[in-house]
Amino acid sequence: MQSLNKEKVAVENVVNSWNALFQKIEDLEVLVEMSQEEADESSFNEVISELDGIEVKVSQLETQSLLSGELDPNSCYMSINSGAGGTEACDWAQMLLRMYTRYADLKNFKTEVLSVTEGDEAGIKSVTILIEGPYAYGLLKAETGVHRLVRISPFDANAKRHTSFTSVSTWPEVSEEVDVDLDMEDVRVDTYRAGGKGGQHVNKTDSAVRMTHEPTGIVVQCQSERSQIQNREKCLKMLKAALYEKEVEKREAERNEVIGEKKANEWGSQIRSYVLAPYQMVKDHRTNTQSSATDKILDGDLDLFIESFLKEKNKLEMAQ
Secondary structure, three states, rough: OOHHHHHHHHHHHHHHHHHHHHHHHOOOOHHHHHHHHOOHHHHHHHHHHHHHHHHHHHHHHHHHHOOOOOOOOOOOOEEEEEEEOOHHHHHHHHHHHHHHHHHHHHOOOOOEEEEEEEOOOOOEEEEEEEEEEEOHHHHHHHHHHHEEEEEEEOOOOOOOOOEEEEEEEEEEEOOOOOOOOOHHHEEEEEEEEOOOOOHHHOOOOOEEEEEEEOOEEEEEEEEEOOOHHHHHHHHHHHHHHHHHHHHHHHHHOOOOOHHHHHOOOOOOOEEEEEOOOOOOOOEEEEOOOOOOHHHHHHOOOOOHHHHHHHHHHHHHHHOO
16 A cells, blocks of 8 residues: 555646646747747746746656656665775775765755765765655666776875776666565574764664575675664664565566666766866766766766656667
């Protein structure tokens, strides 16, 4: 029942958005007629300004129409793991975490850090977050893959250019109503002391939980709660979601869907490059979409790349 209500709300939101858009267009048509009758130039300028907003809204609704997968409406988990590049890669992972957190803020999504391993000198080695909001997975599945950064290193006294790699994986949150075949005898459960900054906030008990599904090698962990029981519950929910996603991926592979495949976290396997020196450019290698607005992109403005990915994916699916 909970999943049906969630789907009902999502459909109602889409219908209401289109109805509001149609009403806006009708209002502008009336304004255009009045402007013509009165030769009012200021009204024409208002119409032009409103049309820009409508164009943006239509683009957003078109993107949503591409999200037809059974799991697309769901919230999602996202894992960011630093790769080749040492401290540089850890710092890059931290930058990506900020970028996706800002993206979530712009979409009015809620984020929660479930587990994090900090870098030895700076940044983070890995982090897993929950991103809650309608169609969070449908949108952010476009980010799965290796992200490459080229910049003048702030950690290099000689100011040399460095290249770093960080991998991103997303998988959908699934409701408790979804039946996932999971035998707990196949799961190894480890507890450990959650990391912290020290002082009064340091965790003195083994409350963090790590679960390893030995048949598939899937590992999930959670340290966001002080209670080991709560972390265990969240960890189990993540594991079930990851197993369900693996089964969905298996079915998609059987239908020859190869978009967004996970690759090695190293040279030649990146889905997107972020070049900050000697010039500024972000390029998605799957769609050849690019932009020089690097500051905006790193501040969460990812719509251009996500929409291009979804359109290309839909085009390939239609051709099959």
